[in-house]
Amino acid sequence: MKKEIRRMLDGNGAATEALKLARVQVISAYPITPQSPIAEKLSELVVSHKLEARYIRVESEHTALSCAIGAQLTGVRAATATSSVGLALMHEILGVASGCRVPIVMPVVNRALVSPWSLWCDHQDAMAERDSGWLQFYTENVQEVMDFILIAYNIAEHTEILTPAMVCLDGFFLSHSTQPVMTPDQETVDAFLPPYRSKNLFLDPKDPMFINNLTSPDEFSEMRFQQKVAFERALDIIPEVQNHFAGIFGRQYGLLEAHECEDAEVVLVTMGSMAGTAKYTANMMRKAGHKVGVIKISVFRPFPVAQLAGLLKGKKVVGVIDRSAGLGAQGGPLWLEVKAALPDNDTRVFDYVAGLGGRDITEKTIETIFTGLLQKVNKKDANPDAPGVCWIDTHPDAMSVREVIVND
Amino acid sequence: MYDIKNTAKGLVAHGVSTCAGCGLELIIRHILDVLGENTVIVIPPGCAALFSGYGKETALRIPGFQGNLENTAAIAAGIRAGFEVQGRHDITVLAFAGDGATVDIGIQALSGMFERGERVLYVCYDNEAYMNTGIQGSGSTPFMAATTTTPGGKPSRRKNMLEIAAAHGIPYAASASAAYIDDLKKKVEKAKNTDGPSYLHIHTPCPTGWGFDPALSVSLARAAVQTGAWVLYEIEKGKLKLNSKTTKLKPVSDYLKPQGRFKHLSDKDIQDIQQEIDEYIQVLASRSENQAVI
Numbered sequence: 001m002k003k004e005i006r007r008m009l010d011g012n013g014a015a016t017e018a019l020k021l022a023r024v025q026v027i028s029a030y031p032i033t034p035q036s037p038i039a040e041k042l043s044e045l046v047v048s049h050k051l052e053a054r055y056i057r058v059e060s061e062h063t064a065l066s067c068a069i070g071a072q073l074t075g076v077r078a079a080t081a082t083s084s085v086g087l088a089l090m091h092e093i094l095g096v097a098s099g100c101r102v103p104i105v106m107p108v109v110n111r112a113l114v115s116p117w118s119l120w121c122d123h124q125d126a127m128a129e130r131d132s133g134w135l136q137f138y139t140e141n142v143q144e145v146m147d148f149i150l151i152a153y154n155i156a157e158h159t160e161i162l163t164p165a166m167v168c169l170d171g172f173f174l175s176h177s178t179q180p181v182m183t184p185d186q187e188t189v190d191a192f193l194p195p196y197r198s199k200n201l202f203l204d205p206k207d208p209m210f211i212n213n214l215t216s217p218d219e220f221s222e223m224r225f226q227q228k229v230a231f232e233r234a235l236d237i238i239p240e241v242q243n244h245f246a247g248i249f250g251r252q253y254g255l256l257e258a259h260e261c262e263d264a265e266v267v268l269v270t271m272g273s274m275a276g277t278a279k280y281t282a283n284m285m286r287k288a289g290h291k292v293g294v295i296k297i298s299v300f301r302p303f304p305v306a307q308l309a310g311l312l313k314g315k316k317v318v319g320v321i322d323r324s325a326g327l328g329a330q331g332g333p334l335w336l337e338v339k340a341a342l343p344d345n346d347t348r349v350f351d352y353v354a355g356l357g358g359r360d361i362t363e364k365t366i367e368t369i370f371t372g373l374l375q376k377v378n379k380k381d382a383n384p385d386a387p388g389v390c391w392i393d394t395h396p397d398a399m400s401v402r403e404v405i406v407n408d
Numbered sequence: 409m410y411d412i413k414n415t416a417k418g419l420v421a422h423g424v425s426t427c428a429g430c431g432l433e434l435i436i437r438h439i440l441d442v443l444g445e446n447t448v449i450v451i452p453p454g455c456a457a458l459f460s461g462y463g464k465e466t467a468l469r470i471p472g473f474q475g476n477l478e479n480t481a482a483i484a485a486g487i488r489a490g491f492e493v494q495g496r497h498d499i500t501v502l503a504f505a506g507d508g509a510t511v512d513i514g515i516q517a518l519s520g521m522f523e524r525g526e527r528v529l530y531v532c533y534d535n536e537a538y539m540n541t542g543i544q545g546s547g548s549t550p551f552m553a554a555t556t557t558t559p560g561g562k563p564s565r566r567k568n569m570l571e572i573a574a575a576h577g578i579p580y581a582a583s584a585s586a587a588y589i590d591d592l593k594k595k596v597e598k599a600k601n602t603d604g605p606s607y608l609h610i611h612t613p614c615p616t617g618w619g620f621d622p623a624l625s626v627s628l629a630r631a632a633v634q635t636g637a638w639v640l641y642e643i644e645k646g647k648l649k650l651n652s653k654t655t656k657l658k659p660v661s662d663y664l665k666p667q668g669r670f671k672h673l674s675d676k677d678i679q680d681i682q683q684e685i686d687e688y689i690q691v692l693a694s695r696s697e698n699q700a701v702i
């Protein structure tokens with residue numbers, strides 16, 4: 001029988017609690033705003049024996065992930081968490097975890113990358129790692145942070161997947177926002193998440209193997225191909241695990257979530273905490289008679305192409321909010337995926353870059369986007385097919401902000 | 409599970425792909441002889457990765473992991489922690505890295521591991537340059553040595569990594585040489601039994617990178633010690649103990665002259681190097697608690 005208690009937790013608290021419930025045995029974390037409370041709280045749990053684990057107070061994120069990989073290869077769940085430039089510093093090692101099929105689950109508290117310095121949320125840190133071979137989950141609220149981490153373990157460690165996973169939570173909007181969270185008890189989680197056992201690769205003098213040596217062109221592509229197959233299988237296995245989770249805990253999740261999409265004239269594709277605002281705004285606009293809908297992408301890697309295409313079938317106009325700039329590309333990373341998911345029919349997909357470096361994505365932002373999209377449907381837009389990315393929330397005088405004066 | 413095609417005498421295959429006369433090859437065999445099968449090795453890219461092997465083949469009979477150039481100490485610390493929480497305290501975790509992977513790009517992770525007091529045996533085999541990538545200069549390349557990135561001779565001094573390691577207050581740090589295997593083996597045994605981080609910095613001649621006859625590897629390593637260009641000593645709980653002589657040393661030219669990387673040196677350069685050695689030897693002798701034995 002499931003036993004859960006309702007607790008007030010912020011996103012960092014929920015992430016910490018989920019790692020504890022997963023019984024991680026080695027922790028190596030390096031503090032960075034807004035992830036620091038995770039690194040701190042885990043050390044506190046260890047010192048007070050509320051969590052039986054070794055805490056390695058590492059000197060960098062590069063080491064944090066390296067330690068986690070080393071530890072997990074001996075046959076224990078190892079944990080780390082990071083954000084922003086910390087994730088960027090891990091970049092080299094992310095590929096080691098995924099290539100060696102070490103299924104570490106890592107909370108990533110999304111924060112902008114330098115430069116300029118920003119402490120606040122956007123998705124560029126995680127987007128820069130979208131091809132690192134890690135599964136990527138994005139959460140809307142604190143309950144999802146807790147639940148997605150537990151679900152992610154089950155998926156990452158699945159014999160057919162064996163792939164590490166990032167569970168992304170928006171910096172401050174989730175990491176520091178306190179919300180009621182149904183927190184499962186240890187026994188129920190233990191039943192959902194059996195003790196860890198290394199599969200495939202491990203380090204043990206009783207059964208020696210050498211891991212990660214130089215590999216020839218004869219085998220390299222094949223080993224990448226194996227990873228690709230794992231990502232494809234994940235599209236089936238993730239929903240299975242989510243259903244299993246729902247059977248125990250009563251909360252149903254999917255690869256993505258559709259809100260009021262069926263009869264919608266325009267649909268807005270979102271990711272992360274902005275999804276809540278988007279759904280709320282859609283409800284308001286529906287009350288005013290506008291047929292608008294929202295899709296929330298919960299799993300970005302693997303990208304749920306077929307599911308998204310199914311939901312958007314027949315839609316004339318779709319909007320996408322990218323919380324990262326996608327500089328020099330035809331659109332932001334989420335837009336590129338959405339666009340590529342839709343066959344060459346007459347669905348027009350518009351990209352809106354918003355919420356960078358901690359800027360709030362407000363109801364007003366969403367309403368402006370919906371209004372614009374509706375105008376495109378009704379062809380009231382002066383230039384409905386204008387290509388390019390719309391930076392929806394920049395100041396009109398953007399080019400004069402911190403303008404560089406050339407003294408010559 | 410390894411499928412062993414040919415049983416080697418020790419834990420290292422007989423046929424390996426290092427160059428003839430490689431100092432590193434000599435010491436890895438002896439080190440693993442001392443440590444035995446209950447050992448896990450971490451090797452970064454570099455010539456030591458020739459022992460990681462290629463594809464489905466490896467040259468080692470113990471479990472191992474090839475990490476990145478910077479994180480040998482970090483991976484080793486993680487492995488140690490993983491074994492510790494499972495109560496497997498008996499396993500030796502050996503980090504085996506080149507000078508580049510140690511004194512340059514890996515120094516941060518190494519310093520962190522030392523500071524935290526993790527029980528890892530860290531070996532730096534020092535061939536005094538980035539050999540595997542084509543003999544580029546490292547922080548351990550000696551003053552005036554020519555490499556492909558110091559073609560005119562390295563204008564700066566090398567880092568004293570042993571002292572840097574010891575300055576962390578780790579329980580055991582020692583230098584060793586490919587020419588003094590008994591001394592090396594004793595030190596490996598001591599390091600293995602050290603409850604905390606231990607550091608061995610081993611001088612391993614590289615005929616390919618230094619430009620000398622491969623048959624002379626061991627005698628050249630010996631010449632380094634006999635001239636004081638390389639000094640054998642241990643620092644145990646802060647106390648320095650010399651293992652090689654500091655008096656009646658041979659002139660450093662005995663060591664420098666056979667090597668291509670020093671062939672551009674003028675007599676004045678050699679004199680300068682001699683003077684530096686003389687001064688450094690005095691410093692070590694005055695800090696030492698004993699008279700040298702070798």
Ligand SMILES: Cc1ncc(C[n+]2csc(CCOP(=O)(O)OP(=O)(O)O)c2C)c(N)n1
Nearest residue numbers: 453454455477506507508509537538539540
């Ligand atoms: C981050 C990174 N930068 C550069 C390299 C290329 N690289 C491989 S081995 C090596 C030199 C290693 O030198 P050392 O540790 O002294 O080992 P040796 O080859 O001399 O045995 C370099 C620079 C790398 N593998 N990773």
Ligand code: SF4
Nearest residue numbers: 426427430455614616
């Ligand atoms: S280049 Fe030098 S260190 Fe590398 S294998 Fe050859 S002799 Fe050994």
Ligand SMILES: [Mg+2]
Nearest residue numbers: 506507537538
């Ligand atoms: Mg070297």
